[in-house]
Amino acid sequence: xxxxxxxxxxxxxxxxxxxxxxxxxxxxxxxxxxxxxxxxxxxxxxxxxxxxxxxxxxxxxxxxxxxxxxxxxxxxxxxxxxxxxxxxxxxxxxxxxxxxxxxxxxxxxxxxxxxxxxxxxxxxxxxxxxxxxxxxxxxxxxxxxxxxxxxxxxxxxxxxxxxxxxxxxxxxxxxxxxxxxxxxxxxxxxxxxxxxxxxxxxxxxxxxxxxxxxxxxxxxxxxxxxxxxxxxxxxxxxxxxxxxxxxxxxxxxxxxxxxxxxxxxxxxxxxxxxxxxxxxxxxxxxxxxxxxxxxxxxxxxxxxxxxxxxxxxxxxxxxxxxxxxxxxxxxxxx
Amino acid sequence: xxxxxxxxxxxxxxxxxxxxxxxxxxxxxxxxxxxxxxxxxxxxxxxxxxxxxxxxxxxxxxxxxxxxxxxxxxxxxxxxxxxxxxxxxxxxxxxxxxxxxxxxxxxxxxxxxxxxxxxxxxxxxxxxxxxxxxxxxxxxxxxxxxxxxxxxxxxxxxxxxxxxxxxxxxxxxxxxxxxxxxxxxxxxxxxxxxxxxxxxxxxxxxxxxxxxxxxxxxxxxxxxxxxxxxxxxxxxxxxxxxxxxxxxxxxxxxxxxxxxxxxxxxxxxxxxxxxxxxxxxxxxxx
Numbered sequence: 001x002x003x004x005x006x007x008x009x010x011x012x013x014x015x016x017x018x019x020x021x022x023x024x025x026x027x028x029x030x031x032x033x034x035x036x037x038x039x040x041x042x043x044x045x046x047x048x049x050x051x052x053x054x055x056x057x058x059x060x061x062x063x064x065x066x067x068x069x070x071x072x073x074x075x076x077x078x079x080x081x082x083x084x085x086x087x088x089x090x091x092x093x094x095x096x097x098x099x100x101x102x103x104x105x106x107x108x109x110x111x112x113x114x115x116x117x118x119x120x121x122x123x124x125x126x127x128x129x130x131x132x133x134x135x136x137x138x139x140x141x142x143x144x145x146x147x148x149x150x151x152x153x154x155x156x157x158x159x160x161x162x163x164x165x166x167x168x169x170x171x172x173x174x175x176x177x178x179x180x181x182x183x184x185x186x187x188x189x190x191x192x193x194x195x196x197x198x199x200x201x202x203x204x205x206x207x208x209x210x211x212x213x214x215x216x217x218x219x220x221x222x223x224x225x226x227x228x229x230x231x232x233x234x235x236x237x238x239x240x241x242x243x244x245x246x247x248x249x250x251x252x253x254x255x256x257x258x259x260x261x262x263x264x265x266x267x268x269x270x271x272x273x274x275x276x277x278x279x280x281x282x283x284x285x286x287x288x289x290x291x292x293x294x295x296x297x298x299x300x301x302x303x304x305x306x307x308x309x310x311x312x313x314x315x316x317x318x319x320x321x322x323x324x325x326x327x328x329x330x331x332x333x334x
Numbered sequence: 335x336x337x338x339x340x341x342x343x344x345x346x347x348x349x350x351x352x353x354x355x356x357x358x359x360x361x362x363x364x365x366x367x368x369x370x371x372x373x374x375x376x377x378x379x380x381x382x383x384x385x386x387x388x389x390x391x392x393x394x395x396x397x398x399x400x401x402x403x404x405x406x407x408x409x410x411x412x413x414x415x416x417x418x419x420x421x422x423x424x425x426x427x428x429x430x431x432x433x434x435x436x437x438x439x440x441x442x443x444x445x446x447x448x449x450x451x452x453x454x455x456x457x458x459x460x461x462x463x464x465x466x467x468x469x470x471x472x473x474x475x476x477x478x479x480x481x482x483x484x485x486x487x488x489x490x491x492x493x494x495x496x497x498x499x500x501x502x503x504x505x506x507x508x509x510x511x512x513x514x515x516x517x518x519x520x521x522x523x524x525x526x527x528x529x530x531x532x533x534x535x536x537x538x539x540x541x542x543x544x545x546x547x548x549x550x551x552x553x554x555x556x557x558x559x560x561x562x563x564x565x566x567x568x569x570x571x572x573x574x575x576x577x578x579x580x581x582x583x584x585x586x587x588x589x590x591x592x593x594x595x596x597x598x599x600x601x602x603x604x605x606x607x608x609x610x611x612x613x614x615x616x617x618x619x620x
Contacts, residue, residue, distance in 0.1 A: 156545075159587060
């Protein structure tokens with residue numbers, strides 16, 4: 001029953017999103033007036049190398065082949081999907097002939113770590129604070145937290161990261177300015193290296209957590225303030241259940257469901273934020289890889305990261321959606 | 335409309351604050367039209383001057399007056415936000431209202447596309463576009479591109495409002511008395527959601543300004559046009575943090591934060607006004 005009513009529609013949605021997203025990435029460069037192949041050739045000639053016309057022509061052919069720009073539009077589109085199905089995103093142009101997939105694989109653990117830790121911290125803290133604020137609306141601490149969380153929320157990721165960098169890495173140099181671990185540190189599974197990793201990850205994670213708490217807090221507060229007025233909460237209070245039990249088992253438990261939907265919906269935005277934060281702190285993840293691709297004009301790498309992010313984010317969302325029935329009995333027993 | 339505005343201004347501190355700051359920024363934007371220097375040119379004034387009467391915030395290493403530069407930058411960033419918000423508003427309102435009202439297959443198709451736009455991480459996609467166009471990205475082109483991508487959340491929001499308005503008595507009365515669909519939407523439903531549209535628009539402007547700052551910091555916009563983002567870009571290029579040229583790097587950062595906070599206060603104030611319970615508290619409390 002759940003399978004037919006819930007899981008199959010989710011799966012269809014997943015396939016549709018992938019299809020639309022990946023097609024978008026295919027169409028955009030072809031709609032825009034500037035041609036990446038010409039752009040690449042111009043860059044090479046602008047560097048002052050002398051290239052004889054025959055070589056340029058040959059280069060153009062090779063590049064078109066590489067970028068999948070050969071043949072008619074429809075043929076290109078078919079080839080594009082064929083390549084994607086076998087997980088081939090083509091070679092990186094600046095680090096030729098390393099495949100793009102290889103580069104993403106190296107950077108992925110860093111981004112994943114940053115994203116998971118900050119997401120979990122901000123989600124748990126924001127949700128808890130929201131629940132506390134609704135349960136004790138007049139406590140001063142809750143009010144201060146509210147003002148802080150709300151004041152931080154609208155600030156763009158980039159500005160927040162930059163401000164933290166200036167304050168905690170430059171004015172008070174407690175944390176390192178850049179990188180994922182100290183230069184020359186021995187990579188290994190020992191305490192010293194782990195502490196070093198932690199020190200480098202602290203500011204990027206902080207800057208994301210501080211920004212994201214506000215959103216979770218706000219949503220939790222809004223949902224929970226409706227739950228508080230439900231009859232069963234009033235009944236629980238009247239029957240003298242311990243306050244903590246009411247907060248956790250009755251109020252939070254019921255208000256947490258939209259928080260999980262929110263997690264799925266905001267994933268794309270938060271993923272973008274992680275990339276931006278990485279760039280500011282030169283954290284060696286996908287964001288920094290993307291930045292190096294922009295600087296080098298590595299069109300294929302940018303394209304590859306785009307496709308990867310679309311697949312990654314929508315798959316993560318599908319997983320959250322599939323866990324959802326386990327948490328919401330109403331979906332389970334529909 | 336004006337009544338809502340007056341009431342908010344009178345009873346809500348945040349609205350008052352946000353509105354005053356925004357007015358200040360708009361005035362700055364207007365004054366910047368009379369800038370004595372050409373802000374695209376370098377070395378119009380002596381380089382690296384500390385702040386003085388002649389250059390209130392000093393000058394930067396490119397020989398530009400920081401105060402005037404910041405004013406022009408604020409104007410351009412606001413303009414960009416406005417262009418992008420306008421375009422995404424048109425798409426969001428038309429699609430949201432139509433999908434909500436028509437329902438059926440049309441609704442399902444629109445919402446599928448809409449959800450895809452919500453799920454797809456827009457930041458890498460915008461980078462893809464910007465890295466191809468790069469130098470030809472003027473304020474207008476950048477605004478249009480960001481606008482074309484920033485409508486999905488709000489279309490969903492407007493649609494959900496229409497879905498509930500559709501079930502109300504007055505809609506049925508209008509339908510039974512033979513009103514045309516577009517007439518019902520424009521004259522019966524639109525007025526209801528105007529405050530919501532305003533709050534959503536302000537949030538959208540915040541997002542656009544942040545996006546511009548981010549794209550510029552990556553060097554992906556026309557770097558000769560002063561905006562808040564390009565100002566930060568050049569300050570970082572000249573190592574303003576390490577050389578402790580705080581007047582250069584902090585001016586755009588602080589104006590960006592203040593502007594965004596002011597806009598955010600306006601939007602939360604309006605959206606809380608939409609919730610009758612908090613509105614009651616607000617009037618009682620004062």
